[in-house]
Amino acid sequence: MAPFRVMKVLRRANELSAQGLDVVHMEVGEPDFPTPAPIIRAGARALSAGQLKYTDARGLGTLREAIARYYQTDYGLDIDERRIFVTVGGSGALLLTTALLMDPGDNLLMSDPGYPCNRHFMTAFASSSQLVPTTAENRFHLTPQQVTENWNPRTRGVLLASPANPTGNVMADSAMHQLMKVVSAHDGYLVSDEIYHGLVYEPRGGGVHSGDLKYSALHADPNAFVVNSFSKYFGMTGWRLGWLIAPLDAADDLEKLAQNLFICPPTLSQHAAVAAFSAPAREIMERQREEFRRRRDYLVPALRDIGFDIHDMPDGAFYVYAGIPEGYKDSEPFTEWLLEEHHVAVTPGTDFGRHLANRKVRFSYAQPLPRLSMAVDRLSQAMRGQ
Amino acid sequence: MAPFRVMKVLRRANELSAQGLDVVHMEVGEPDFPTPAPIIRAGARALSAGQLKYTDARGLGTLREAIARYYQTDYGLDIDERRIFVTVGGSGALLLTTALLMDPGDNLLMSDPGYPCNRHFMTAFASSSQLVPTTAENRFHLTPQQVTENWNPRTRGVLLASPANPTGNVMADSAMHQLMKVVSAHDGYLVSDEIYHGLVYEPRGGGVHSGDLKYSALHADPNAFVVNSFSKYFGMTGWRLGWLIAPLDAADDLEKLAQNLFICPPTLSQHAAVAAFSAPAREIMERQREEFRRRRDYLVPALRDIGFDIHDMPDGAFYVYAGIPEGYKDSEPFTEWLLEEHHVAVTPGTDFGRHLANRKVRFSYAQPLPRLSMAVDRLSQAMRGQ
Numbered sequence: 001m002a003p004f005r006v007m008k009v010l011r012r013a014n015e016l017s018a019q020g021l022d023v024v025h026m027e028v029g030e031p032d033f034p035t036p037a038p039i040i041r042a043g044a045r046a047l048s049a050g051q052l053k054y055t056d057a058r059g060l061g062t063l064r065e066a067i068a069r070y071y072q073t074d075y076g077l078d079i080d081e082r083r084i085f086v087t088v089g090g091s092g093a094l095l096l097t098t099a100l101l102m103d104p105g106d107n108l109l110m111s112d113p114g115y116p117c118n119r120h121f122m123t124a125f126a127s128s129s130q131l132v133p134t135t136a137e138n139r140f141h142l143t144p145q146q147v148t149e150n151w152n153p154r155t156r157g158v159l160l161a162s163p164a165n166p167t168g169n170v171m172a173d174s175a176m177h178q179l180m181k182v183v184s185a186h187d188g189y190l191v192s193d194e195i196y197h198g199l200v201y202e203p204r205g206g207g208v209h210s211g212d213l214k215y216s217a218l219h220a221d222p223n224a225f226v227v228n229s230f231s232k233y234f235g236m237t238g239w240r241l242g243w244l245i246a247p248l249d250a251a252d253d254l255e256k257l258a259q260n261l262f263i264c265p266p267t268l269s270q271h272a273a274v275a276a277f278s279a280p281a282r283e284i285m286e287r288q289r290e291e292f293r294r295r296r297d298y299l300v301p302a303l304r305d306i307g308f309d310i311h312d313m314p315d316g317a318f319y320v321y322a323g324i325p326e327g328y329k330d331s332e333p334f335t336e337w338l339l340e341e342h343h344v345a346v347t348p349g350t351d352f353g354r355h356l357a358n359r360k361v362r363f364s365y366a367q368p369l370p371r372l373s374m375a376v377d378r379l380s381q382a383m384r385g386q
Numbered sequence: 387m388a389p390f391r392v393m394k395v396l397r398r399a400n401e402l403s404a405q406g407l408d409v410v411h412m413e414v415g416e417p418d419f420p421t422p423a424p425i426i427r428a429g430a431r432a433l434s435a436g437q438l439k440y441t442d443a444r445g446l447g448t449l450r451e452a453i454a455r456y457y458q459t460d461y462g463l464d465i466d467e468r469r470i471f472v473t474v475g476g477s478g479a480l481l482l483t484t485a486l487l488m489d490p491g492d493n494l495l496m497s498d499p500g501y502p503c504n505r506h507f508m509t510a511f512a513s514s515s516q517l518v519p520t521t522a523e524n525r526f527h528l529t530p531q532q533v534t535e536n537w538n539p540r541t542r543g544v545l546l547a548s549p550a551n552p553t554g555n556v557m558a559d560s561a562m563h564q565l566m567k568v569v570s571a572h573d574g575y576l577v578s579d580e581i582y583h584g585l586v587y588e589p590r591g592g593g594v595h596s597g598d599l600k601y602s603a604l605h606a607d608p609n610a611f612v613v614n615s616f617s618k619y620f621g622m623t624g625w626r627l628g629w630l631i632a633p634l635d636a637a638d639d640l641e642k643l644a645q646n647l648f649i650c651p652p653t654l655s656q657h658a659a660v661a662a663f664s665a666p667a668r669e670i671m672e673r674q675r676e677e678f679r680r681r682r683d684y685l686v687p688a689l690r691d692i693g694f695d696i697h698d699m700p701d702g703a704f705y706v707y708a709g710i711p712e713g714y715k716d717s718e719p720f721t722e723w724l725l726e727e728h729h730v731a732v733t734p735g736t737d738f739g740r741h742l743a744n745r746k747v748r749f750s751y752a753q754p755l756p757r758l759s760m761a762v763d764r765l766s767q768a769m770r771g772q
Contacts, residue, residue, distance in 0.1 A: 043433055044433055052421050053624045088648070089649060121647070238653030239654065240649070260503045266625060266626045269652060
């Protein structure tokens, strides 16, 4: 299993901070906002009431009902509650899906670049990811043609992420429909990582937040496995809670897997998460989304001015995937240099794959605007100084 | 993957309760006591302070230090903190160990009867458990001779549990030393499930709680993989927190696995768990242990009087593994009959393996004494009435 380079950057950045240096953290994959107060209050109520015992392995009934209502109001989708599994983070949802679908030697097609944990899950289960190099022209998403060309006898399906990490790009709904058709023609599975849903700033390509409703892979393929999380849009990282939507005929097997591998998701987090769907909590989240949009709108042109290559305005998440200007070192030494000499922590592209990775870095804008502005000043000085 | 029969019993028992019937729950694997108040207070403090972000994948430094101190005070063992991984329940610790050690086709030797999740973990990772039938004479533990006889080229090691589920039996430290020698002679791994440590009522065989110190597999084999949990003795089931002690040379790989598979354990639970080692919390736990002992001392003779076959007094946990009296149905129809006709929920032996399983049931005494007494009355009436 390859190292998780962002963790090395994070550890070193924290060491420098401990030495009294003021490091700007643009490496982190965690919103800087606190968990919305209504969620914390619901957690406090559950704690006082001693609601701390095991729950159903699939999660609390009330939470699964709240998730089903969320799909109705936000997606216009009717999801049978038996298809909903509350999990230990989005990671738990991906773990259940992997354990269910993948036999040793099987593979899933994934985009390169992509989120490293997704391919490492495959390794842990002795299966593999087929990383398919994607292009800026396709907004770093897999195309139906690439899926066809790369499908082999041990391919079980496609894992896609929209908005994607590290690019922030949303896949257009028409593109997802076409992709689904190819997957379906191969009798494969569509696994959709939707953990950045809710954090979208553009209605690009009729995708998420086009019109009044969000767009899920479930619109393209009612049998898709959809992984979601309370960590990003809902601001509940350390609570370790996510969910999986699965086809009804997989529900019994998934329930057995969840019972055996996890017993149940954290109980207090589940009680708190019910409040994540309340109007006051959603209002806070929507204000935070606006703040993320402002940061993106500031950061992307500022990075371009310094010379970073950003092909398109990212649609969502809180990342900018940028090409290192010509004449500078490759991504690992480059990020080391930025951190050690200029105290700006960013993630090297090599965390996200092999394709073009040496010439890419990921900036996270999960930091307040004044901090981003300070980072831009430092980067600008760094590039001028060289 | 075989069904988890206790879950079926639990669901049906809850249905009957919802119909207004007063079912006695002797099927559950969860202490009936609430989480000790000092732990809840520490959780409330962390919640107010907003300590809810991701932590190090290995767990909070403060908690890992507290666990290291616990091994010093309670076991007389010095454990390097780099060997300690805080995990999502004992399940998370077993998942990391399985992902690390087992390749497809590998197997681990385990006792039959044994805790079903342990063998289902192997299935999820395309490896397998070699269930070895054990005898009442050996207190249902594997013997060194059995390990030798059942070792095959794909055997990676032995998983043992002490106190065991479903029997509650502790393995004598001399027996564990002998077992370790055999495992070591085969260059294998010892994986020790110690999640019921702390819940022991007998100093049998020089085992746990002999003298002033507890006895861990780490005494027999410093390179053992030890799985522990905050769920049972510490009373933190729904908090989903456990830990793994691993050999130092496995630490880097385990850290990568933990980062990729879990990100981190639940943050609030970690802050709360630091208080689990405080003197006031430990005092509460020790009082609860005495209460469990009283229940065991009441229940075992009472069940024997009715005709259940209990070979030895169980040493720990909160289970009694009992033979169904002759002339009665096999375990699944027997437990169905007890539940439907007499409103006592117990777990059929078939959850725990194949060997003798049809003639065994597991009683849990994680219920107050008056409830246990009510169950004994009902069982007594049931057996007389037939």
